[in-house]
Amino acid sequence: MARPAGLCRAAPRALLLLLLLLLLLPPLLLARAPRPPGAHRRHPLRRGLQPWHEAPPSSLAPGPAAQEVTRPPGGPSPPRCGVPDPPDGPSARNRQKRFVLSGGRWEKTELTYRILRFPWQLVREQVRQTVAEALQVWSEVTPLTFTEVHEGHADITIDFTRYWHGDNLPFDGPGGILAHAFFPKTHREGDVHFDYDETWTIGDNQGTDLLQVAAHEFGHVLGLQHTTAAKALMSPFYTFRYPLSLSPDDRRGIQHLYGRPRPAPTSRPPALGPQAGVDTNEIAPLEPEAPPDACDVSFDAVSTIRGELFFFKAGFVWRLRGGRLQPGYPALASRHWQGLPSPVDAAFEDAQGHIWFFQGAQYWVYDGEKPVLGPAPLSELGLLGAPVHAALVWGPEKNKIYFFCGGDYWRFHPSTRRVDSPVPRRVTDWRGVPSEIDAAFQDADGYAYFLRGRLYWKFDPVKVKALEGFPRLVGPDFFGCTEAANTFR
Secondary structure (H helix, E strand, O other), X not given: OHHHHHHHHHHHHHHHHHHHHHHHHHHHHHHHOOOOOOHHHHOHHHHOEOOEEOOOOOOOXXXXXXXXXXXXXXXXXXXXXXXXXXXXXXXXXXXXXXXXXXXXXXXOXXXXXXXXXXXXXXXXXXXXXXXXXXXXXXXXXXXXXXXXXXXXXXXXXXXXXXXXOOOOOOOOOOXXXXXXXXXXXXXXXXXXXXXXXXXXXXXXXXXXXXXXXXXXXXXXXXXXXXXXXXXXXXXXXXXXXXXXXXXXXXXXXXXXXHOOOOOOOOOOOOOOOOOOOOOOOXXXXXXXXXXXXXXXXXXXXXXEEOOEEEEEEOOEEEEEEOOEEOOOOOEEHHHOOOOXXXXXXXXXXXXXXXXXXXXXXXXXXXXXXXXXXXXXXXXXXXXXXXXXXXXXXXXXXXXXXXXXEOOEEXXXXXXXXXXXXXXXXXXXXXXXXXXXXXXXXXXXXXXXXXXXOOEEEEEEOOOXXXXXXXXXXXXXXXXXXXXXOOOXX
């Protein structure tokens, strides 16, 4: 009788063990089960979409489609493009050509593009110019050409949009995903989307630089994948780097797809000059004069244009970005603004991105580099007989514009294109500033600068007076010129 009782007591234990085994068995089986064939389809990244994003340190992408990339332990993950790297990208060995192709290319070289919407932080013309510069990075080394259209169909469609926007890859507000684009030969080829909520900037690293991101995304639109080459524009990691340029790897990749630029048409050999003793009515072209020395010159005008500083003198322009003179400058001002008179007396950029130039009793207006008005008489602006020697855009909204001539100044309203009164005020209102100035501009911090001869004064917008320690020499502070001393009392 004792044995059956033992068996009865053992039965619940056996049943309990069996139930525990059944509870544990499904996870074990699932852990060994193959992945469903369609599981990866939930991640459209494999169809050619390239979102830039900054993921938490624990992962680089929000799904299994993205590959893990080695990074320093404990450090924050740098911003990078969210498209998964090619399967053999980071681990490829003995690769002779490191650029990677998406498998598609455009079957034509003359492409159009259209900008549907714009970011709120930037003037529309700034965005247009930056997009054109980003595309020019690729057109300079290929036969490709890019033409902007303002309506109808375009090969490349650029949009600044928010959150869900119709492609099943929503943006996430400030930070995170910055932009994405589609490869050629995909269902949305040519689409480039930028997150409207990012802090877009141009030429500085205080936000997200539009030129850097746009040039990278356009590389994807043209058919390039990510590369492992160092310092390449098509590296998956976003890096603020100026001046923007293609690496040798970027150049090899895009030229593999589209070839080298077409050679310029050969020009006829120059005609021989007039022979001695032969009378002719031909005028020999004059060689362009050498630009003046920035260290020993009094500039005609200075203006902040597109976030960069432009100095004008005798038909030449010096272009400073981030306090550094850009390669290729000084250059003729007509390189940017065809038909611009020489020299100019003053220049400024208004809140709509229009650039105004003054000379004598006339003025000109450009939309970027395209002339839209001029020459027109200053009398249209309410100035009677007084030229504009300097123009200052004042305030964070660029809504205060002042014209200076001699010891007088006027406030100008671009909306009405008139000065508030034909009767001027006295420059003595600007405490510590000389009575006659040659040029004026405002920096990104709100300080105003007044130039006269080779000297400049820095004006405090809070104390409303020139700072102590000024004037100083323009040459050493802006162009790195060597001077014995840069203090004046």
